[in-house]
Amino acid sequence: MYNLVMPHLFYANMTADQKKAVVLLSGGLDSASTLAIAREERFQCYAMTFVYGQRHKREVQAAVKVAKSIGVAEHRTIKIDLAAFGGSAITDSAIAVPKNREDLEKHVNIPITYVPARNTIFLSYALAWAEVLGSFDIFIGVNTTDYSGYPDCRGEFITAFEKMANLATAAAVEGKGQYTIHTPLLGMTKAQIILRGMQLGVDFSLTHSCYDPDSRGRSCGRCDSCRLRLKGFAEAGLTDPIEYQKQ
Numbered sequence: 001m002y003n004l005v006m007p008h009l010f011y012a013n014m015t016a017d018q019k020k021a022v023v024l025l026s027g028g029l030d031s032a033s034t035l036a037i038a039r040e041e042r043f044q045c046y047a048m049t050f051v052y053g054q055r056h057k058r059e060v061q062a063a064v065k066v067a068k069s070i071g072v073a074e075h076r077t078i079k080i081d082l083a084a085f086g087g088s089a090i091t092d093s094a095i096a097v098p099k100n101r102e103d104l105e106k107h108v109n110i111p112i113t114y115v116p117a118r119n120t121i122f123l124s125y126a127l128a129w130a131e132v133l134g135s136f137d138i139f140i141g142v143n144t145t146d147y148s149g150y151p152d153c154r155g156e157f158i159t160a161f162e163k164m165a166n167l168a169t170a171a172a173v174e175g176k177g178q179y180t181i182h183t184p185l186l187g188m189t190k191a192q193i194i195l196r197g198m199q200l201g202v203d204f205s206l207t208h209s210c211y212d213p214d215s216r217g218r219s220c221g222r223c224d225s226c227r228l229r230l231k232g233f234a235e236a237g238l239t240d241p242i243e244y245q246k247q
Helices: 029-040 058-070 118-133 155-168 190-199 224-235
Strands: 003-008 020-024 044-051 074-079 137-139 180-182
Touching: 020 029, 020 118, 029 044, 029 058, 029 137, 029 190, 044 058, 044 118, 058 074, 118 137, 118 155, 155 180, 190 224
Parallel strands: 020 044, 020 137, 044 074, 137 180
Antiparallel strands: 003 074
């Protein structure tokens, strides 16, 4: 069960013969770069963003700006309630967001910012929309090099979901096509993602990555996501254009 909220419709030099793709767009730099890559590959892009009970709506606001900036055929923001289950610092305000974590890149334990089954749920919604659109292409901006230890960002998970998609949908079973889950960032470092996005004209000042921004929307600079982002910009030899809280 879900509520459809804030539909947005934008057209940007689309042609009728372009293949359609559903692109999961969180508003972060990874998903913004993924959307730009899908556009470069000449897909007619249908962006999907979720209000899922996360701690803040800053990333949703960013997703709207990114979709407008890069250009999509349609942008849908879907409301679901993963906060009803909790189990994550992202969906339960009673659980503190880890800051300055020492084992950031060791991946010894799955961090408490992991949201149970989030990418499985998001991809399922994307699959449903793709089938209705007659699309067999879904883009998601997961990557394994700089990821925070989330099991649903691994290539093995994507391969398994793709296999499931081709078993579970009428379009695939009837031979109309085979679904492909595109993960163009999978083996890239954060620095490589940023440089690729810059090449494609992504305006990273519109993006948001922080798990725990302040009331003004400024990024904390200390959560896992902020630290990986800042490290990526530093390694790319660039300055992050977004605003951070004073440390």
